Amino acid sequence: MPKHSRNLADILRLPTLGDAAAYVDLRTAGSPVVVTALELQALIEAFARGLDRRGIKVGERIGIVAENRLEFVVAYLGALWAGVVAVPVNHRLPVATVAHIFADSQIALAFVDAPRRVLVPPQVAVVDFDGGGERGFEGFLDRGAREVFRPGPDDLAEILYTSGSTGRPKGVPLTHHGQFWALENYFEPLVVDDESRRTLIVAPLYHMNGLFFTTVALSNRITVYSLPRFDARRYLEAVARCRCTILSGIPTMFAMMVRERDLIASLELGFVREVSIGSAPLTDALLEQVGLLFPNAEIHNGFGTTEAGPAVFGPHPAGTATPPLSLGYPMSSIEWALVDGPSANEGVLALRTPALTRGYLNLPEVTAQKMRDGWYLTGDVMRRDEQGFFYFVGRADDMFVCGGENLYPGEIEKMLEHHPAVGQAIVVPATDDIKGQIPVAFIVPRPGERPEPEDVKRYALANGPAYAHPRLVVIRDQLPLSGTHKFDRAALTAEAESLARAAGRATGVAP
Numbered sequence: 001m002p003k004h005s006r007n008l009a010d011i012l013r014l015p016t017l018g019d020a021a022a023y024v025d026l027r028t029a030g031s032p033v034v035v036t037a038l039e040l041q042a043l044i045e046a047f048a049r050g051l052d053r054r055g056i057k058v059g060e061r062i063g064i065v066a067e068n069r070l071e072f073v074v075a076y077l078g079a080l081w082a083g084v085v086a087v088p089v090n091h092r093l094p095v096a097t098v099a100h101i102f103a104d105s106q107i108a109l110a111f112v113d114a115p116r117r118v119l120v121p122p123q124v125a126v127v128d129f130d131g132g133g134e135r136g137f138e139g140f141l142d143r144g145a146r147e148v149f150r151p152g153p154d155d156l157a158e159i160l161y162t163s164g165s166t167g168r169p170k171g172v173p174l175t176h177h178g179q180f181w182a183l184e185n186y187f188e189p190l191v192v193d194d195e196s197r198r199t200l201i202v203a204p205l206y207h208m209n210g211l212f213f214t215t216v217a218l219s220n221r222i223t224v225y226s227l228p229r230f231d232a233r234r235y236l237e238a239v240a241r242c243r244c245t246i247l248s249g250i251p252t253m254f255a256m257m258v259r260e261r262d263l264i265a266s267l268e269l270g271f272v273r274e275v276s277i278g279s280a281p282l283t284d285a286l287l288e289q290v291g292l293l294f295p296n297a298e299i300h301n302g303f304g305t306t307e308a309g310p311a312v313f314g315p316h317p318a319g320t321a322t323p324p325l326s327l328g329y330p331m332s333s334i335e336w337a338l339v340d341g342p343s344a345n346e347g348v349l350a351l352r353t354p355a356l357t358r359g360y361l362n363l364p365e366v367t368a369q370k371m372r373d374g375w376y377l378t379g380d381v382m383r384r385d386e387q388g389f390f391y392f393v394g395r396a397d398d399m400f401v402c403g404g405e406n407l408y409p410g411e412i413e414k415m416l417e418h419h420p421a422v423g424q425a426i427v428v429p430a431t432d433d434i435k436g437q438i439p440v441a442f443i444v445p446r447p448g449e450r451p452e453p454e455d456v457k458r459y460a461l462a463n464g465p466a467y468a469h470p471r472l473v474v475i476r477d478q479l480p481l482s483g484t485h486k487f488d489r490a491a492l493t494a495e496a497e498s499l500a501r502a503a504g505r506a507t508g509v510a511p
Helices: 037-053 070-082 095-105 114-119 176-184 208-219 232-242 251-257 284-293 364-370 409-416 453-463 489-502
Strands: 021-025 033-036 061-065 085-088 107-112 125-128 156-161 171-175 198-201 223-226 246-249 274-277 298-301 335-343 346-352 375-384 390-395 400-402 405-407 422-432 436-445 472-475
Touching: 021 037, 021 070, 033 037, 037 070, 061 070, 061 095, 070 085, 070 107, 070 156, 070 223, 085 095, 095 107, 095 114, 095 171, 107 114, 114 125, 156 176, 156 208, 171 176, 176 208, 198 208, 198 232, 198 246, 208 223, 208 246, 232 251, 251 274, 251 284, 284 298, 284 422, 335 375, 364 375, 390 409, 400 422, 400 436, 405 409, 409 422, 409 436, 409 453, 422 489, 436 453, 436 489, 453 472, 472 489
Parallel strands: 021 223, 061 085, 061 107, 085 156, 107 125, 198 223, 246 274, 274 298, 436 472
Antiparallel strands: 021 033, 156 171, 335 346, 346 375, 375 390, 400 405, 422 436
């Protein structure tokens, strides 16, 4: 079979995995829903037949607006099986933004859970995961076998929308061919008699992180346990109860877990073997804390993009151990370059991969800005060491100028998190009449600690360049999160502007 004809939904590697538990939905406490690989495959085909019965054609788009659950996974994979394009929608966005996504991607039919029904534009037909009768999920399914759609090299599997922190979310069309290439990088030989590998997915399935790790697990006989949303205590309790050996998520999630010291003391977590952290910068302070939380786990610092794919870095070809904070060594099947930087070994990462999108949906001008002669400019500033390992420096669009010096918030945050009382640090710019912009630090203390703002400033002056020390420091018990569980830098930047004006640092109107 030609590689380009592989359907991204055809990942269960049947019949080998037939009776093995594939997916366990923990949405209802005390009543897990367990499906085997064969049962999941039957649901996928029944969903595809349901689309046929509703007249949804190859290439048309369906929207999925729901928290993580079995039906979400069935709808996603069932759409792909039928050659229909899946559009997972961030349900934390405002109604007007969700309406934009529906119109922009031309969604023909929506699948929702009951609380998210109100987000769907009134002109779009709906199937309710929680409803009964013909309009409910069971009524939609059409049980029976259904041949898989064999895609060509340009056939779309999905359209994922970026988080839209600087404006409306941008649609990223992704092909079966490209996403299957990314998945193949993680295929492992199947050990038929080993059902001990288990993972817990809480990253939202409207985001590449949650979707990709779900497909990686399902294709490698790793049983997926699923929670509808992230809650640090419920997550840790589920990991312990289900004995999950492989975990993934973003730094914010793990930073919130390590604060649950009373719960951690009561749990046995030594069976966790792998922890993958990605989608946002990782600091060595958090790396140390996660290592203490999961003492027998190998911790990986991951990197990927929606536009160019989740497979970019891996192990060194010579077997050299990956340094703790490194993202790894570039995979042989990708092309990379560091551009617009001070040297050949530092700059904005540009990528060309088999998973690369052809461009943003209905946004030719934005595509022209981000794509350069077939290369995708990630906006991530990277550094490459003498052994070829890559390290994240910061986001090019996060960089700001303070008194003529270029500052990357990520670098300041790493330094601040070395302070023994600092658990998390987020640095954002604020307008300043003298310096142009100044760094403002929002600090979440380590459990049991309460650092003074002046102490944090003194630490920064002693351990970093003077021009980079935060002029204002705010101590908080927690920080606002976006819909993808990352810190909401936009909200913190707006607050920093207000604080700078109140402190007399900025007398004019913020830009």
